[in-house]
Amino acid sequence: MDRRVVVPGDLLSDDGKRSGEGTFVKDGKVYSLLYGLANFRDRINVIPLAGKYVPTSGDNIIGIVKDVTFSNWIVDINSPYDGLLHISEYPMRIESDEMSKHLRVGTSIMTRVKDVDSTMKVELTLSDRKLGVLKTGRIVEISHTRVPRLIGKGGSMISMLKKELNCNIFVGQNGRIWINGGAEDMDLALKTILLIEKEAHTNGLTDRIVEFLKSEKGARS
């Protein structure tokens, strides 16, 4: 299993068929598009170390309403692009002049990306019982590139955190994370998430987080 840091333009392979995310093919060879970690499996993917969140259809994210028009809520989704939540995507039938009553500027919502077109018009939806307004709890923001690490292989890291922290945790693909639980548990959850963000690329992180949680909880009691 080969992994190494690459820069844009680095030659990764002579076999164009192995081109994955963050790469391009020229004259049958695979090159890196990004400054990041190249992952050499059947396909070669380059995972960037930095970059903005660009929404894809199906992403579950946390947005903040920033404007209300006559038929859309404009939602900040921590991206160069705003999300548009059309009035018809609200789980209830409501009138245009009632929109602010239900979702006003500053409201945080758990939402899903319904569609993204070629001009990066991003359509959101709330039509799903698992989605909705975030009234209680806290939201923290990390770099979206660290989200896979926070979730872990097969969801291992995030399941462990939910159990050990006794909190409800929703990880948005756009780097926004919602936590809900007792005050002290939420404090610890916040600290832990920020620690994971800081050390996302290091070795043995899972074990260190387990240790960290043990000692923090021990200090509490």
Added chain:
Amino acid sequence: MDESNISFFDKEGRRLDGRRVDELRPLKIEVGVLARADGSCYIEMGGNKVIAAVYGPREVHPRHLQEVTRAIVRYRYNMASFSVEERKRPGPDRRSYELSKVSREALEPVILTSYFPRSVIDVFVEVLQADAGTRTAGINAASVALADAGIPMRSMITSCAAGKVGDQIVLDPMKEEDNFGQADMPIAMTPSGEITLLQMDGHLSQDQFHQAMELAIKGCRDIYNLQRKSLIDRYNQLENVEAEPVEEVKACD
């Protein structure tokens, strides 16, 4: 000033600062030096001290500037008032507008702007201390800052100048060689040899032009190696990466 009175080379052919004709000035590159910017790079090339920052892709303001199919790229070259011998009035002048334009055109060919419609990638270059070759230093720093910001590019861009002093072609002219020399030719290129910037002022014969190009291309190769090394060294803790690769997973609740 009468050029015939200045001797640009000593008996051994060394230049005013001791370099050989094909030697670059000392070079230092630091990646990720600013907290607010999405990507940044500080560079010292000889006496030049230049810092570049990248913001983007981000929303375009004013909106009417946006392009439906791609990101626009903006490049702003600016010199600090204290960067030159005689204090410079703040703000852009005609020279900085021209430098900004050609520098942007040096980088834009390799940026995959189609990935980010209706957005802008802003590149800001501040010259903190000037010593001939600020535009090439700026482009070198900007290229690294773009990579640091996670902007997708077909390749890096490297920039370097060749000049002519005392009828001799030299690499990376310093201040006196630039002021009293006979030609100055900055270029920028990709590692595979595609030229993205080419400017020249002064006087060169066809033959001298070929020599200058060859020297500048060689200079770019050396600078590219340092750009690449700086980026890779920046994350040296990653040499020890996890054995289990992390998959891209959809967010769950």
Added chain:
Amino acid sequence: MTNVISEIRKDFLYNLLLKGERSDGRSFEDYREISIERNLISKAEGSALVKLGKSQVLVGIKMQPGEPFQDSPNRGVIITNAELVPLASPTFEPGPPNETGIELARLVDRGVRESKAVDLEALCIVPGKQVWIIFIDVHILDDCGNILDASSLGAIAALLTTKVPASKFGLGDDYPLPVKDIPIATTAIEFSDVAMFDPDSDEESIANTKLTVITTADGSICGMQKSGTGVLSPDQVYRIVDIAGEKAKEIREKFLEA
């Protein structure tokens, strides 16, 4: 460009405040780590790079002979300018200084001028005809909060390293610029009846009142500025002024006295 994120951060910071904490663990009066690098710009007569937490400000001093102002024919001239370049923050736009940049420059200038740190009479070359002009140019590199205090610190640190370039203009030998005082600006925000010194950028974005106090080496006040749209009670002001004097003394002793 408004900052929608401040809703999340506001909430986060507010919760910490209720427990008497700041997001980086500092006390309400603590300054972040400060470092000053001097003389890094050889073309300038004096220079200093100040790092205050993650904020970075570079100040350069240039000097040249010029004409005095008509109403002060025997005094040197100080011109202070601040460039809030777009490189330093996503909210800075290119162009001439806006009201924030102008206010910052004028406050840095106020500290230097009102403390009489630089003896303007000593900068007279030919009375009525030629005096030294000092340009204090503040160049913000990274705005992570409280760039005002960082700029003010940078200005006095740079002045302390400045050499008058007399030889360049045939006016004798170069000599160190005489600096007679060390003004230090200290800024606090008022948030929910608590005064927090040296606000970082998140704290700045949630506060609507700021008070800057500039003190001299003997503890006198030589400049003040309340900014923002909030209000302060006299008690709040006295409290901030008290602590400001102490903080300024600490910073002065640690970084600027030989």
